[in-house]
Amino acid sequence: DTAVSQTPKYLVTQMGNDKSIKCEQNLGHDTMYWYKQDSKKFLKIMFSYNNKELIINETVPNRFSPKSPDKAHLNLHINSLELGDSAVYFCASSDDGDFAYEQYFGPGTRLTVT
Amino acid sequence: KNQVEQSPQSLIILEGKNCTLQCNYTVSPFSNLRWYKQDTGRGPVSLTIMTFSENTKSNGRYTATLDADTKQSSLHITASQLSDSASYICVVSAYSNYQLIWGAGTKLIIKP
Numbered sequence: 001d002t003a004v005s006q007t008p009k010y011l012v013t014q015m016g017n018d019k020s021i022k023c024e025q026n027l028g029h030d031t032m033y034w035y036k037q038d039s040k041k042f043l044k045i046m047f048s049y050n051n052k053e054l055i056i057n058e059t060v061p062n063r064f065s066p067k068s069p070d071k072a073h074l075n076l077h078i079n080s081l082e083l084g085d086s087a088v089y090f091c092a093s094s095d096d097g098d099f100a101y102e103q104y105f106g107p108g109t110r111l112t113v114t
Numbered sequence: 115k116n117q118v119e120q121s122p123q124s125l126i127i128l129e130g131k132n133c134t135l136q137c138n139y140t141v142s143p144f145s146n147l148r149w150y151k152q153d154t155g156r157g158p159v160s161l162t163i164m165t166f167s168e169n170t171k172s173n174g175r176y177t178a179t180l181d182a183d184t185k186q187s188s189l190h191i192t193a194s195q196l197s198d199s200a201s202y203i204c205v206v207s208a209y210s211n212y213q214l215i216w217g218a219g220t221k222l223i224i225k226p
Contacts, residue, residue: 004157036126041203041219042218043158043203043216044214044215057175090157090158094207102148102160102163103160103214104160105157105158105159107156107157108155108156108157
């Protein structure tokens with residue numbers, strides 16, 4: 001069974017559009033994350049979220065917003081897409097928000113903005 | 115500034131050979147250091163997690179070392195296999211703001 005799943009795997013869209021990426025984890029974890037991996041392969045955390053607290057990386061534009069309908073899901077909404085948003089986006093989850101715990105990653109969503 | 119630097123950027127070795135990947139960091143205050151393996155087109159998978167007091171940890175053919183004094187870590191792969199071809203990423207966690215600082219990774223290619 002897939003532990004952390006994301007849909008879609010590939011997303012091609014035009015500048016200015018609004019899109020969403022979905023993430024689900026079946027590990028029973030309390031905390032979920034969104035990461036962006038750029039062309040240089042660095043992973044940068046965008047958000048960490050549990051049912052109590054949303055921590056936002058202050059460098060993330062407010063066009064990006066996480067939405068969690070329940071503990072097992074954390075979706076990423078992106079408004080007014082820009083060329084620079086093209087990247088691979090990874091969802092992850094862990095047992096706790098404390099970064100001492102192992103994070104489990106989804107397969108990634110490759111977003112291409114044209 | 116908190117940073118993680120890895121070397122080499124890429125490495126090609128023959129199947130069956132050993133190799134060592136390096137990681138230097140300037141993260142403070144240090145919480146833990148992880149090594150991840152990322153196959154092409156997939157998410158990272160954790161290999162090891164080490165805290166300040168641990169200086170070595172193994173996971174099968176993977177052995178990570180940590181020198182918290184010099185702020186260096188290495189990942190040694192023994193008897194490499196074709197399936198070891200991947201990017202290996204060093205990640206350091208800082209206590210102060212629960213931040214994970216990711217290195218750019220070493221791209222390892224194993225040739226038959």
